[in-house]
Amino acid sequence: MATYxxxxxxxxxxxxxxxxxxxxxxxxxDEGIAxxxxxxxxxxxxxxxxxxxxxxxxxxxxxxxxxxxxSEPFTCKSVQAG
Amino acid sequence: xxxPEVFDITIIGGGPVGLFxxxxxxxRQASVKIIESLPQLGGQLSALYPKKYIYDIAGFPKVRAKxxxxxxxxxxxxxxxxxxxxxxxxxxxxxxxxxFAITTNEETHYAKAVxxxxxxxxxxxxxMNIEGVDKFGNANLHYFVQDLTQFAxxxxxxxxxxxxxxxxxxxxxxxxxxxxxxxxxxxFRAHEHSVEQMKQSKVExxxxxxxxxxxxxxxxxxxxxxEAKSGEPLEIEVDDVxxxxxxxxxxxxxxxxxxEIKSNTIVVNSRMETNIEGIYAAGDICTYEGxxxxxxxxxxxxxxxxxxxKAYIDPSAKVQPLHSTSIMGEKEKSGSxx
Numbered sequence: 453m454a455t456y457x458x459x460x461x462x463x464x465x466x467x468x469x470x471x472x473x474x475x476x477x478x479x480x481x482d483e484g485i486a487x488x489x490x491x492x493x494x495x496x497x498x499x500x501x502x503x504x505x506x507x508x509x510x511x512x513x514x515x516x517x518x519x520x521x522x523s524e525p526f527t528c529k530s531v532q533a534g
Numbered sequence: 535x536x537x538p539e540v541f542d543i544t545i546i547g548g549g550p551v552g553l554f555x556x557x558x559x560x561x562r563q564a565s566v567k568i569i570e571s572l573p574q575l576g577g578q579l580s581a582l583y584p585k586k587y588i589y590d591i592a593g594f595p596k597v598r599a600k601x602x603x604x605x606x607x608x609x610x611x612x613x614x615x616x617x618x619x620x621x622x623x624x625x626x627x628x629x630x631x632x633x634f635a636i637t638t639n640e641e642t643h644y645a646k647a648v649x650x651x652x653x654x655x656x657x658x659x660x661x662m663n664i665e666g667v668d669k670f671g672n673a674n675l676h677y678f679v680q681d682l683t684q685f686a687x688x689x690x691x692x693x694x695x696x697x698x699x700x701x702x703x704x705x706x707x708x709x710x711x712x713x714x715x716x717x718x719x720x721x722f723r724a725h726e727h728s729v730e731q732m733k734q735s736k737v738e739x740x741x742x743x744x745x746x747x748x749x750x751x752x753x754x755x756x757x758x759x760x761e762a763k764s765g766e767p768l769e770i771e772v773d774d775v776x777x778x779x780x781x782x783x784x785x786x787x788x789x790x791x792x793x794e795i796k797s798n799t800i801v802v803n804s805r806m807e808t809n810i811e812g813i814y815a816a817g818d819i820c821t822y823e824g825x826x827x828x829x830x831x832x833x834x835x836x837x838x839x840x841x842x843x844k845a846y847i848d849p850s851a852k853v854q855p856l857h858s859t860s861i862m863g864e865k866e867k868s869g870s871x872x
Contacts, residue, residue: 462797462798463798465578465653465654465783465818466827467578467582467583468583468586469582469583469780472723473723505719505721508718508719509695509719509723512660512779512780513696513723513780515578515581515582515654515657515780515781515782515783516654516782516783516784517782
């Protein structure tokens with residue numbers, strides 16, 4: 453099953469937990485706010501299967517539940533609602 | 535009925551900025567109380583990254599987060615503030631005599647001025663969400679360890695793969711009869727050194743397993759797991775269960791206190807005062823034009839908030855404090871220093 457991810461940057465607190473758990477999926481912008489590297493936080497590129505466990509770690513470790521994961525590509529609307 | 539004590543300054547949030555605020559308020563001879571939602575002080579530094587180095591604290595080329603918290607606590611304790619842990623503030627209301635009534639999930643506190651240093655809102659441990667969790671309440675399901683000795687001679691199961699899970703497993707190993715750590719994947723997120731130490735210890739490591747049910751009569755007697763890949767079930771007998779699934783924070787009821795909120799932060803003026811006279815904010819939770827969210831800037835905002843709160847409480851007090859050298863020198867001379 454395909455997996456997509458995106459960071460809700462409105463709620464991200466730049467704690468750095470996701471990049472530590474999944475450095476190949478998440479990085480930080482100039483303000484320390486996280487984004488998904490795969491497609492510049494659009495949430496439309498499939499997460500490689502071998503990184504899915506790292507993604508789960510990042511998801512579990514995010515203290516503000518800002519990491520969104522879905523089996524379908526995200527649209528702008530779904531990120532805001534998430 | 536005994537009249538409740540009214541503190542000069544009550545600080546909401548025991549993170550790094552809250553601790554420094556408490557120190558500074560003590561130095562300005564205010565009576566101080568801190569209210570913190572977790573059973574520990576230190577905020578994000580203790581909850582999220584105790585072992586990480588921080589490089590942008592003035593005077594410290596680098597310092598581990600936990601060490602910074604220890605130092606802040608020592609600095610603050612010179613003034614022996616009252617600390618109320620495991621309490622989340624639900625409301626703040628001004629009473630008839632101009633003071634504030636601060637109601638938590640436990641009790642009501644009274645203060646002349648309030649400084650909110652709540653970061654991103656109250657932290658709570660991320661709860662386990664499987665069958666049977668609600669049934670047992672807090673009987674033998676723990677999200678924190680406050681007293682290691684309560685696990686002496688017990689069979690303890692630890693859930694989680696991060697630093698706190700591994701560290702607690704290691705701390706419990708010499709005390710408990712048996713410690714089993716359960717994680718849903720073979721790789722642990724914890725510091726490599728700690729994981730290696732755990733592998734050398736008597737801690738039983740069960741991976742990749744996920745919990746599906748907690749079972750028992752009055753308390754948890756068995757945990758039922760499945761192997762993550764094959765789905766094969768496994769049942770373990772337990773005396774105590776410790777869950778370390780990290781923390782979640784949210785602004786929660788702060789939004790309902792009548793404060794001006796902008797993007798999940800509290801708007802303050804250059805005195806760190808909110809739109810409610812007598813309530814101040816400092817650190818990550820406050821915002822103003824040009825605000826930078828760093829511990830370093832929070833440490834600057836703390837004395838501003840305290841000094842203005844002091845002048846609010848006692849209009850004869852100056853906003854500009856004396857230098858700490860003079861204040862602390864007097865304190866030591868009078869023999870009251872700790």
